[in-house]
Amino acid sequence: MRRDAAPTDAPTDDTAAEASRAADPTETVAASAVSTPRGPLHRIARASGRRARSYVHRNSFTGTAVAVVFWWLSLTPSLLPRTPLFQGVVSGAAAATGYAVGAFFAWLARYLLSRDTPWRTPRWYVWLGLAVVYVVGSVIMLYWFSRWQNEIRDLMGVPHLRWTAFPATAVVALIVHALLMTIGQGWADIIRWLTRQLNKIAPPRISVVSGVTVVVVLTGFLLNGVVANYAMNFLNSTFASANDETTADSTPPTTPLRSGGPGSLVSWNSLGREGRVFISHGPSVEALSEFNRAPAIEPIRVFVGLGSGSDLRANAKRAADELERTGGLTRRLIAVGSATGSGWTNKAMTDSLEYMYNGDVATVSMQYSYLPSWISFLADKQRARRAGLELFEAIDAKVRAVPESRRPKIVVFGESLGSFAGESAFGTIPSVTARTDGALFSGPTFNNTLWKDLTNSRDKGSPEWLPIYERGGQVRFIADQKDLERPSGPWSTPRVVYLQHASDPIAWWNPKLILSEPDWLKESRGRDVVKSTRWIPFVTFLQVSADLARAVSVPDGHGHNYLTAVPYAWAAILQPPGWTEAKTEALLPRLTRD
Numbered sequence: 020m021r022r023d024a025a026p027t028d029a030p031t032d033d034t035a036a037e038a039s040r041a042a043d044p045t046e047t048v049a050a051s052a053v054s055t056p057r058g059p060l061h062r063i064a065r066a067s068g069r070r071a072r073s074y075v076h077r078n079s080f081t082g083t084a085v086a087v088v089f090w091w092l093s094l095t096p097s098l099l100p101r102t103p104l105f106q107g108v109v110s111g112a113a114a115a116t117g118y119a120v121g122a123f124f125a126w127l128a129r130y131l132l133s134r135d136t137p138w139r140t141p142r143w144y145v146w147l148g149l150a151v152v153y154v155v156g157s158v159i160m161l162y163w164f165s166r167w168q169n170e171i172r173d174l175m176g177v178p179h180l181r182w183t184a185f186p187a188t189a190v191v192a193l194i195v196h197a198l199l200m201t202i203g204q205g206w207a208d209i210i211r212w213l214t215r216q217l218n219k220i221a222p223p224r225i226s227v228v229s230g231v232t233v234v235v236v237l238t239g240f241l242l243n244g245v246v247a248n249y250a251m252n253f254l255n256s257t258f259a260s261a262n263d264e265t266t267a268d269s270t271p272p273t274t275p276l277r278s279g280g281p282g283s284l285v286s287w288n289s290l291g292r293e294g295r296v297f298i299s300h301g302p303s304v305e306a307l308s309e310f311n312r313a314p315a316i317e318p319i320r321v322f323v324g325l326g327s328g329s330d331l332r333a334n335a336k337r338a339a340d341e342l343e344r345t346g347g348l349t350r351r352l353i354a355v356g357s358a359t360g361s362g363w364t365n366k367a368m369t370d371s372l373e374y375m376y377n378g379d380v381a382t383v384s385m386q387y388s389y390l391p392s393w394i395s396f397l398a399d400k401q402r403a404r405r406a407g408l409e410l411f412e413a414i415d416a417k418v419r420a421v422p423e424s425r426r427p428k429i430v431v432f433g434e435s436l437g438s439f440a441g442e443s444a445f446g447t448i449p450s451v452t453a454r455t456d457g458a459l460f461s462g463p464t465f466n467n468t469l470w471k472d473l474t475n476s477r478d479k480g481s482p483e484w485l486p487i488y489e490r491g492g493q494v495r496f497i498a499d500q501k502d503l504e505r506p507s508g509p510w511s512t513p514r515v516v517y518l519q520h521a522s523d524p525i526a527w528w529n530p531k532l533i534l535s536e537p538d539w540l541k542e543s544r545g546r547d548v549v550k551s552t553r554w555i556p557f558v559t560f561l562q563v564s565a566d567l568a569r570a571v572s573v574p575d576g577h578g579h580n581y582l583t584a585v586p587y588a589w590a591a592i593l594q595p596p597g598w599t600e601a602k603t604e605a606l607l608p609r610l611t612r613d
Contacts, residue, residue, distance in 0.1 A: 033466045037403060056301030071165035078143050080149075082122030088151045089117025090192065091560060094164035096552050097562035098522045099578050102183040105565045106164075107191020113190065115199035117559050129297055135223075157514060159187050160407050170549050175522075175577045200498065262291045262325070262361065262389050270297040276345050283340045289326025291386050293362035297322050302364060302373055302609070309337040311377045312604070313530075318373040319345045319381035331387055331402070335409035338385050339417045348417060350427050352593075354380060355414050357407045357433035357441035360388035363435045365461065367610040369588040375595040381427075385410055387440075399575050407433070407440030415433065415444075415454065428456040430593070434581060435462045435525055440468040448494050452513040457592035461518035461581040464530045470517060484521040484545040498546060500587035514592045518584055521545015524566035525579045547577050575612075582612045 093113035094106070103107065118492040125138060168178035169179050182280035210230050217226035271287045272280035277298050279287035289349045290298060298320055323338040354372050355365045362384070369382045387406035411431060414447060418429055433441030433453075438460035445451045447469070451458050473494060477486030485496050491506045494515040503516075519526050527539055536554040544550055553559075 031450060040083075041300045063253075079118070079122040079125050080145070081138075081473035082118040082120075083126040084149060085121030085194075086114040087149070087156070089120075090114040090196075091156055091160045092555050092558045093561065094160045094167075095555065095558070095562075096167040096171055096549050097559065097566055098524050098527065098548060098552070098574055099566045099569050100168060100175065101562075101565060101569065102175050103180070103187035104191055105186075105569060108195050109561050109565045110188065110192035111195025111197075112199060112561050113558050114196045115203065116561070118200065118403060119203060120557070130224075130227075131564075157189075160228075161188075167551055168548070170551070174547055174549065177575050186407045206234070206238070223337050236379075247555055254376070262293075264292050266292070266294055272298060276317050276319045278320065278341055282344065284337060284344060285323055285327050289324050290322055291324035291326060291389075292363050293364075294322040294324040294384075294386055295370075297362070297364060297384065302370055302378075304378060306609075307374060307378045310609070314375060315378040318378045319344060319346065319347045319350060319370075322362070322381040323385040325386050325389065331406050332409050332413075334385055334387075335406070335413040336412060338383050339413035340385050342414065345381065345419055347383065348421055348427065349425075350381045351379040352376050352381070352429050353418065353429045354382040355411055355415065355429065355431045356384040357403075357410065357431070357437040357439075358386060358549075359434070359436045360386075360390045360394070360403065363385035364432075365439060365581060365585065365612055367433045367582050367612055368434070368459065368461075368589075369584040370610055371606065372415055372593075375481060375589060375593065375598055383410070383414060403436050403440040404443040407443035411441075411444035428593075429454075430457045430459070431455055432459045432461075434460075435579065436464060438463045438470070445469060448473070448488075450516060451515055452474070452493055455513060457513045458515045459518065459585070459588050459592060460516070461585070462523055462525050462579050463517060463519060464525055465527065474516075482542045483496050484519075484542075484548075497584060497588065500584045503587060503591045505586040506507070512594075514594055518559055518581055518588055520547065520577055520579070520581075522547045522577050523579050524563050524570050528563050528567055530560070532563060532612065533557055570610050580612065582610060586610065 028542075056479065080596075084392050090110055090113060093110040152232075154222055165185070171177075172179055175450075207259060213233060214223075214226045214230035214304055217229055219228065221229065269292075272278075274280050275282045277283075278285050279290050279295070279298055301318060302310075303318060303568055304315050304317050307318075321338055323341065325334075342348065342353070352372060354369065355525055356368065358364050363590045364384055372380050372382070379441060380513065385406065387402050399426070413583065415428070417587075418426060418445050421427070433439070441458070441460060443452065460467075460470070467469070474483060474486050474487045477483070478490065479541045483485040485498055485502065487496070488494050490508050491510060492508070493502060493503070493511055493513075494517070495510065496517045496519060498518075498520055499501055521539065522545065527537065529537065529539070532554075539548075540552065540554045540559075572578070573580055575582045576584075584604050587600075590598055590600070
């Protein structure tokens with residue numbers, strides 16, 4: 020018998036308890052009453068208690084503590100005002116990210132210490148203390164959240180949040196967090212199961228690394244190969260149906276000067292929803308004549324949609340042939356507009372030019388996707404690049420065939436993904452100015468090649484959100500019309516303008532935000548970015564990602580909403596004969612973005 024074993028006749032804790040209950044019958048009755056089930060509610064309570072204890076033991080204390088901190092940090096301000104829905108999504112995702120970070124470092128510490136068993140779960144009162152800290156901290160942070168949101172909303176002229184926004188935010192955050200945690204824990208369970216199987220044939224550390232690698236690779240394969248394909252097929256099908264729709268105010272043209280009209284090389288139905296909007300709208304001859312107090316001519320508008328086929332080169336050639344058919348090569352100005360994926364263009368871009376040249380303008384554009392701009396950018400930006408290149412080259416070939424003495428001016432423009440596509444025909448600013456008579460790009464994306472090169476090569480001392488490149492000699496960056504005089508030195512022609520807001524998440528979203536602080540936050544803040552905005556690892560990326568969905572839901576002059584500065588920029592780029600600043604101011608009420 021082992022030396023530390025208890026004698027067989029020694030009373031155990033259980034026998035001692037039984038003896039005590041025998042000596043005191045009332046205690047026996049009381050104990051019996053406690054241990055006897057008290058009906059369905061009692062059973063439900065006990066089951067809930069067991070589930071709660073199981074849930075607590077399943078979760079990492081370190082991960083939960085970090086999740087609380089990330090939830091608080093997610094309430095700090097970013098570029099745009101956030102609604103309860105988007106704030107809840109950001110907070111839930113931030114909390115889940117914080118949990119993953121905390122749990123990972125807890126596991127890493129155990130791994131580095133060669134500890135085979137998990138860290139011991141803290142006692143219930145430690146969890147209770149964390150819960151108290153969470154509640155108190157959340158009340159404080161929600162108070163500051165309301166102040167920060169009011170600061171941003173006052174700056175942009177947006178109404179304040181109602182008190183119901185705060186509980187709504189908490190509820191949405193809880194749902195999103197629970198959903199992401201369930202997915203994450205299921206993913207972790209697969210890794211643990213695979214690791215246990217590998218432990219039978221390999222050392223533990225090799226099993227862990229192999230298990231994680233296999234699951235990560237399979238997850239990536241499923242997301243990229245299966246989920247992505249089904250998702251893209253679904254999205255293309257959905258938005259292709261939307262592309263077939265026609266707005267109530269879009270009607271087939273009766274003039275041969277517009278695509279889809281008499282004699283057109285493309286049909287009205289082939290233009291797509293945004294193409295039909297583009298063709299149907301714009302100032303009439305009467306409106307142009309009245310504004311300029313001189314007889315106007317009818318502007319030419321050319322558009323080729325995906326209804327004509329999916330071959331981008333063939334569509335670009337068709338657009339160039341359509342431009343020639345309408346007589347566009349005889350106009351004073353040809354504007355090549357690169358659209359977003361679905362074919363949308365900022366209407367103020369085209370309308371401004373038609374007013375400035377009293378209708379003596381031909382504008383040409385084409386569609387290259389059924390998807391909205393942000394989906395096209397993430398899923399198939401190479402198609403946007405090709406579309407911009409093919410369209411400009413096809414138009415440029417037609418223009419160069421015209422004798423130089425009769426050759427029209429040519430400008431390029433685009434917004435958002437359209438600016439990305441519009442840049443694609445040019446590698447440098449000298450290339451833009453050598454092949455065009457000016458360019459206007461608004462709301463550039465973070466991946467615009469030319470824009471990024473110019474920004475990274477900006478003059479010393481100029482901020483990333485509004486850089487100066489080579490003393491503003493050929494290209495200028497503006498947030499509003501006053502910046503056209505910045506810097507004060509000479510500005511040669513042809514001219515290029517980038518219109519961008521400091522609060523535009525389309526321009527400043529970047530995966531590098533996860534672990535790297537951007538210059539636009541290191542340097543002095545933009546005019547419409549509150550000073551309390553700070554970079555926080557992981558959290559800032561989630562916040563700016565949510566801002567993408569709200570980019571155009573703010574007033575003109577903020578976010579991704581560009582209107583007022585557009586005619587001022589065109590006037591500075593082209594300097595139309597007889598055009599004055601007073602005319603630009605009079606034009607503004609006639610312009611719309613959509």
